[in-house]
Structure formats: C-alpha cells, structure tokens
Amino acid sequence: EVQLVESGGGLVQPGGSLRLSCAASGFTFSSYSMNWVRQAPGKGLEWISYISSSSGTVYYADSVKGRFTISRDNAKNSLHLEMNSLRAEDTAVYYCARDRVGGFSHDYWGRGTLVTVSS
Amino acid sequence: SYELTQPPSVSVSPGQTASITCSGDKLEERYVCWYQQRPGQTPLLVIYEDAKRPSGIPERFSGSNSGNTATLTISGTQAMDEADYYCQAWDTTANVFGSGTRVTVL
Numbered sequence: 729e730v731q732l733v734e735s736g737g738g739l740v741q742p743g744g745s746l747r748l749s750c751a752a753s754g755f756t757f758s759s760y761s762m763n764w765v766r767q768a769p770g771k772g773l774e775w776i777s778y779i780s781s782s783s784g785t786v787y788y789a790d791s792v793k794g795r796f797t798i799s800r801d802n803a804k805n806s807l808h809l810e811m812n813s814l815r816a817e818d819t820a821v822y823y824c825a826r827d828r829v830g831g832f833s834h835d836y837w838g839r840g841t842l843v844t845v846s847s
Numbered sequence: 848s849y850e851l852t853q854p855p856s857v858s859v860s861p862g863q864t865a866s867i868t869c870s871g872d873k874l875e876e877r878y879v880c881w882y883q884q885r886p887g888q889t890p891l892l893v894i895y896e897d898a899k900r901p902s903g904i905p906e907r908f909s910g911s912n913s914g915n916t917a918t919l920t921i922s923g924t925q926a927m928d929e930a931d932y933y934c935q936a937w938d939t940t941a942n943v944f945g946s947g948t949r950v951t952v953l
Contacts, residue, residue, distance in 0.1 A: 744896040761850055763942065765890075773882070773890065773933050787940045790848065823889065833880035840889065846870035 730754040730836045732824050737841030744814050744845070750807040750838055754821030759781075761827040763834060764809050766820035766843075774820070777809065778827075792818075814845045816836035849938035851945035858951045865921040867948045869878040869934030872915060879917040881910060885930040893932075894919060917919050 736748040752760070764777045775827055777798040778787040797810040807824050821842050825834035852870045859865035869879060882893040892901050894910035897917065907922045917936075921928050929952045934945040 745940075765944075772931075772947040773884075773935075773944045775935075775944060778942065787942075789941060828892075828895060830896075832878045833892055833935065834890075835880075835892050835895075835901060837889045837891075 729740045729775060730826070732826065732838035733749055733838060734822060734838045734841035737822065737843045739844045739846065740814055741847050742815060742818075742845055745812045746814065746822075746843060748809040748811065748822055748843070752805045752807065752824075752826075753828075755807040757800075760829070761831060762823045763827065764796075764798060764807075765823045765825050765834070765837075766818075767822040767840075768817075768821070779807070806836070808844060811843070814843075816845050819843060819845050848941070849936075851864050851934055851936060851943055853932075853934060853948045855946070856949045856951065858953055859921070859924045860939055860953055861926060863891050865924050865928070865950055867917070867919040867921075867932050867934075869917040869949065870915055871917075871936060871943075873914050874915050874923055874936065877938070879910070879912050879934055879936050881890065881908075881919045882935065883928075883930045884933065912927040921950070924950075924952055928952060941949045 731753045733751045776789045779798045795813045799808045821840040823840045824838045826836040828835040878896045882890040884890045897912040898910040909920045
C-alpha cells in the first residue's frame with residue numbers, strides 16, 4: 729500500500745525556518761517524481777515545488793522561489809522541504825504528493841502537516 | 848503566469864448531471880487533471896490526461912478538453928459527490944491549480 733506521511737510542521741515566527749519531511753513507503757520511491765502542495769485555511773490548493781526522481785530537475789512556484797528548497801533522499805525514501813524567511817501567508821497545510829508514471833498529475837497524497845507562521 | 852479559471856460553485860440535484868469547467872489559454876494543448884476534495888479529506892485524483900479515470904473511480908466521472916476549456920462531468924450525481932473540485936495543468940516549469948469549484952448536491 730502506498731503511504732506518504734508528512735512531518736515537521738508547527739508554529740514558527742515570521743522570518744523563521746522549518747524543515748518538512750515526507751516518509752514514503754509501499755512503492756519504489758526512486759522511480760517517481762514528487763511534489764509539495766499547500767492549502768491555506770479555507771483556501772484552494774497551491775502547488776509549490778517539484779523534484780524529479782533523480783533530483784536532476786526541480787521547479788518552484790514564484791511565491792516560494794528563493795526561500796524554499798526541495799530535496800529527496802532515495803536511499804531513505806524521503807522527501808524534504810526546507811523553508812526559510814517564512815511569512816504569515818505561508819501558513820497552510822503542506823502535502824507531499826506523488827506523480828503518476830508519465831507525470832502531469834498526482835496520484836497519491838499524504839495527509840499533510842500544518843505550518844503556522846505567527847508571532 | 849498561467850491561470851486556470853473555475854466557477855466558484857455548481858449546484859445539482861441527485862441523479863442529475865453536474866458539469867464543472869476549467870478555462871485557460873490554449874488549454875487543449877496541455878493535459879488537464881481533476882481532483883476531488885471532500886471536507887476534511889485529502890485530494891483524490893478523479894481524472895488524469897484530460898479524460899482517463901484512475902482505478903477505483905466510478906464511471907460517472909468523465910472529462911474532456913477542447914479549445915480553451917476542460918470540463919469535468921459527473922453523471923447521475925450522488926450525495927457523496929458533494930465536494931470541492933480542482934483542475935490542474937502544467938505550464939512549462941510550474942504546475943497550476945484552478946481556484947476550485949464547490950459542488951453542492953441539493
């Protein structure tokens with residue numbers, strides 16, 4: 729069974745940093761590209777970052793470019809998101825999501841981890 | 848940046864057909880997928896590559912994409928289909944979600 733479990737969320741002050749992780753199991757992690765998607769309270773989905781299976785290609789939404797860094801450890805079946813210079817508008821539930829083979833859509837999602845940026 | 852536009856809400860009677868649109872410039876040139884998100888739940892992929900259904904998704908869900916508009920159609924809508932629906936498409940180096948449509952089954 730495919731499982732994605734996010735961790736690392738919490739309360740952080742504006743300007744602070746946080747590192748999210750996503751533990752993957754039930755599939756060959758190294759064969760799939762992965763993403764981070766967030767959802768602010770009561771709002772819609774926002775894609776924020778993509779990483780290819782080999783880490784050779786990464787993309788970011790303009791809203792997080794230069795502040796967030798996506799990475800993965802295929803040996804440990806884990807995905808990470810390093811978040812710096814956090815702002816109130818970064819408050820959201822952060823989901824990790826697996827791309828279908830062939831890409832273009834996310835076929836499995838974790839349950840998410842809540843990040844709250846507030847003083 | 849690329850934008851996808853969805854109507855904020857759609858209402859449908861049980862057993863009737865609900866159609867949710869997603870508009871974007873030359874959208875037919877991109878693959879569109881659709882997600883269902885019930886309250887308090889994780890998004891669920893219901894349509895990928897414009898019109899394909901993942902395993903386990905009921906046949907009443909169908910999709911199309913032509914011109915500037917993609918459409919998710921729910922035939923014979925059931926109460927369990929009440930949820931938010933999001934379209935998504937790739938724009939070269941960024942993935943884009945539509946703003947979402949709340950489907951209410953009256």
